[in-house]
Amino acid sequence: MFTLVQLRCFVTLAEELNFRRAARRLNMSQPPLSRHIQALEHEIGAALLARNRRSVQLTAAGASFARLSQRILDQAVDAYRQTRQIASGDAGEITISFTALSSYAFVPSLIALLRKHYPAIALTLREMTTPQQLAALASRQVDICLLRPPVALPNIRTTRVLRERLLAAVPAKHRLAKRRHINIDEFGGNVLVTYPPVEGPYFHGMVTGLFQAAGVYPSAIQYITQTHAILGCVAAGVGMAVVPESAKACAPAGAVLRPLVGAEGVHVDLVMASPIETTNPASASVLALVEKHLAGRARGAQAS
Amino acid sequence: MFTLVQLRCFVTLAEELNFRRAARRLNMSQPPLSRHIQALEHEIGAALLARNRRSVQLTAAGASFARLSQRILDQAVDAYRQTRQIASGDAGEITISFTALSSYAFVPSLIALLRKHYPAIALTLREMTTPQQLAALASRQVDICLLRPPVALPNIRTTRVLRERLLAAVPAKHRLAKRRHINIDEFGGNVLVTYPPVEGPYFHGMVTGLFQAAGVYPSAIQYITQTHAILGCVAAGVGMAVVPESAKACAPAGAVLRPLVGAEGVHVDLVMASPIETTNPASASVLALVEKHLAGRARGAQAS
């Protein structure tokens, strides 16, 4: 097979139609250029140039081959540049998984941030529950996860990206809906709508722990998987719920959210998790960008 | 710049993800493959493979580069094949010029012949007068001409591709329209519609020569450039005309064509002309095909 160097020589020669001038442009002397062209013609098995001792012109085959060669060379430098970009993390593609609720709280600003700083990185977003994300992370099917702690996997690093207060959710028709704050004691004797232990272990453990610590016992517990579904039940008058602050963004009209008194010091965390070692530099770029962004925001919050 | 050999090595390695197996597939030993990959990574300035002493896997940059490399290699073999095809004359593009009338008589069968035998040759057809074709041929703007003789140009070879009888054209309302044959004497005292000396020197010389030899003198001569326009005038009753047999294909309803008596031995020739030396093998293929076709047809005619 011919060489890219030969193609480069031929393309230049096809433009100049003069061996010496072409050789000068190629920063080489004329004899090796002649030899390259001869080798190329021998390789293809056809005359690419019509030389008649004084002038050089392209044959039909040569004209076609010059165009094709130029295209190959263009693609070569393109491959070079693109690969360097991907290696540097300025381009590429990453897959980010996220919990349903974080699509209201954190994902929109993340997308905006990436679009602004890394427009050449293609994003694939996949909504998954925290257990699903842990499995996907362990098998390296996703680059970055946005999930609920804890992340007990080896070779994974995590950063907290969001910390929220808890809110009490009550039906709009409920007598407590008129209060500005709702004490956790008020849940006693009411139906608690909350997260199931398997699909939402983090919230489940947090909510049940909260009630146990406060010695409050709901009359019944209704398990539902997603926050927006829980709030839908609350709006329908099924019962009360404890949800993170970002649930405001997906609360239906029939559900009222109020600050929860008696749960101070308990927060809902959203963490970003990713493999410590990755073969995808775009992932590293995104992680660095997010952490820098969070640090800047933390400093801003501290200063104010 | 990297080498196509390196790309070939890398693509194979990216498929196998094992140096020894890849080397075997590439018909080389493992050490030079390792060196090629190292050289490639050094050239690009990025790690394409993540090797951890026991397993090899592609980095994000490597995966992208493997796809791009495959594309480059595909295009290289494509360029190779296509150029060989063009050089052999099995593919390519040719420009054929032709006189208006030959588009009825000869060009359709020519196109059909080429489509059948050389489907990969792209045709460009340009209708031109004979003098225009001679100029285009001299400046090598066309590969093959279909025109009227003589072709007095150096380094051009010609072949007669069509020889036709002459017909007399009279208005359908004319008294001669009822005859089965029309003698050239009958033109005497009538208006002759015929070709002008500059744009149609061949027909002009032929027709005027014919009348001079027969000693027949029309009452007036009306010059018009194209055969179909001449027949249009005849149909409109302007006068009579002498046209080649193939004019039947473009005769309007108001014009009647009859064998011309008294012009035996005078024929209309259509010749194919092309440069003796061409850089376009497709042109040579077409010429050879046409001449073989004509020879076959001549033998057939002789036999019958």
Next chain:
DNA sequence: AACATTGATACCCATCTTGTATCAATTGAT
């Protein structure tokens, strides 16, 4: 613990590539 397999390295040799010097052929100027 012995063994097999992995990719990387050292070294040798054949081949290829390059540059200098030169040639034969052709053109243009005088």
Next chain:
DNA sequence: ATCAATTGATACAAGATGGGTATCAATGTT
């Protein structure tokens, strides 16, 4: 007509490159 200049091709020596064999260190496997 003749001479100088320019064209692409060729010869040859020096250096660079590519491939092969033998081998190594590291890591799983039995």
